[in-house]
Amino acid sequence: MPFYGDPALFRLAVQSVLDQDDPRWRLVVIDDLYPDTGPGEWVIGLDEPRITYIRNEVNLGVSGNFRKCTELATAEFTTIVGCDDLLRPNYVSRIHKLLDDFPDADFVQPGVSVMDASGHDTLPLADRVKGWYRPNVAGATALSGEPLAASLLAGAWTYFPSIAWRTARLRRHGFRTDLDVALDLALMIDIVATGGRLVLDDVPSFQYRRHSGSVSSWKANDGSRFIEESDFFAECAQRMTALHWSKAARIARRHLSSRLNALTRLPSSIGAGDRNGTALLLRHVIGRATPSSAPIAYNNSKGPL
Secondary structure, X not given: OEEOOOHHHHHHHHHHHHOOOOOOOOEEEEEOOOOOOXXXXXXXXHOOOOEEEEEOOOOOHHHHHHHHHXXXXXXXXXXXXXXXXXXXXXXXXXXXXHHHHOOOOOEEEEEEEEEOOOOOEOOOXXXXXXXXXXXXXXXXXXXEHHHHHHHHHHHOOOOHHHOEEEHHHHHHHOOOOOOOOOHHHHHHHHHHHOOOEEEEEEEEEEEEEOOOOOHHHHHHHOOHHHHHHHHHHHHHHHHHHHOOOHHHHHHHHXXXXXXXXXXXXXXXXXXXXXXXXXXXXXXXXXXXXOOOOOOOOEEOOOEEO
């Protein structure tokens, strides 16, 4: 659990781990140098042998702290839990059941419900859209190959903090240092492009907190996230083409859901008088954003050359 945020929500997140109905878990809290030392002192005061608390010597940022989580993982599967999200009491037991049923799984997307900043059930537009793109499955189902890549690129319908990852896969692919918003989707595409399998479940076992304080939210408001997304989808189109996954390549080139997301942000950007942000959003909406990086050559067994 990388920590840098609201101490009250953090305590609720930790408590949700303690409340699991299956004791087969270990929690490592990695404090990314949050200014208040109180939350860390609270964790230490729990005196729970299954919980380890680490405070970084320097602030590593989002991707840096995610990489540290990966380095410190010791179990076969790892979940990088958001410090403001909640595990339902059945999360650990359900993940163990799914891994027993699907021993070849590389990552598991459990059933997720969404709550607002106050903890009330909600289903805002972003999550309704995720539901439209999410494969309609009855019971736990294994997905892989081009159909999975195309689906993820079309709608990015997963919830990163809820996913249980095969630790060996996390270490093999890692989190990219050049991404802030799309780093989870990039990891999933890396896994799928190299033969990995996702297990999608429909039994709710995780509560995701949707609020305006996330990195993706504030970057969307000023349009900067869409520069990153434009680059990333252009890169993915090349990669899917190299794999001869023509449908996935076409979806990446069009990145329609990303462009529609930018369209929904235009009114607030215009209202705020943010000319630069509005220009960025408009370019992304009409598909004219220019990737900021040079084309990337791919060896699909290892990633970027």
